[in-house]
Amino acid sequence: MIQNYIENANFEDTGFAYTLSLISGKHKMVILYCLMEFETVRFNELKRYLKTISDKTLSTNLKKLEADKLIIRTEYPQIPPKVEYTLSERGKTLMTVLDQLCAWGEENRLTE
Amino acid sequence: MIQNYIENANFEDTGFAYTLSLISGKHKMVILYCLMEFETVRFNELKRYLKTISDKTLSTNLKKLEADKLIIRTEYPQIPPKVEYTLSERGKTLMTVLDQLCAWGEENRLTE
DNA sequence: CCGTATCCGCAACGATACTG
């Protein structure tokens, strides 16, 4: 599986590098977890959960996640505006895999 | 599992964030994969596999991986120096989890 | 051979102000 890629030394094209590129960055995982937990979340609501994120950074991250089809953005044309974000089916399948990474981390944290 | 952390909104302390911190960066995964494939690898050998990495960056990454107990550094006191790197048992268990991320990425790559 | 030291560029992130 992984070994195939060593030969050509083309790691950018591995499924692994691809998966990581989807969730790289400081906040993407937290956003996904919030959507998994609360299912439907609005922009400012997310901002409160993340506590320290700026408008700009949150906006950028949401756009990337949407472009990667991990989340779904639903806009209600009204005043004041209302936008809801949810996990896509694709996003949900990714979360099941990430949960295993989480489990490994909890079981293998170094005792310092 | 994951949901517990949402309450306190302390994502830095999730097993997931911890696991990701171990493999964050541009090269760590590639290094681990090389060690998985070739088992015992020397410094300059690694450098050739990674192709574009600089001495400094490779050195920094190896130190982090070693500090996190994912790899083992063995130094042979001779002239010229010889240093070998291998996966630790802990590193090997991590690789099995990462292989699943790899599989997800291959099955869920977007057709563009 | 196996690094360290130094300098530097760039992209991500943050703070603040502002808009439909």
Next chain:
DNA sequence: CAGTATCGTTGCGGATACGG
């Protein structure tokens, strides 16, 4: 409410030179 615009900061990674 849900962003955009602008500016400033910061940290990772790269290039090069040098050392034990």
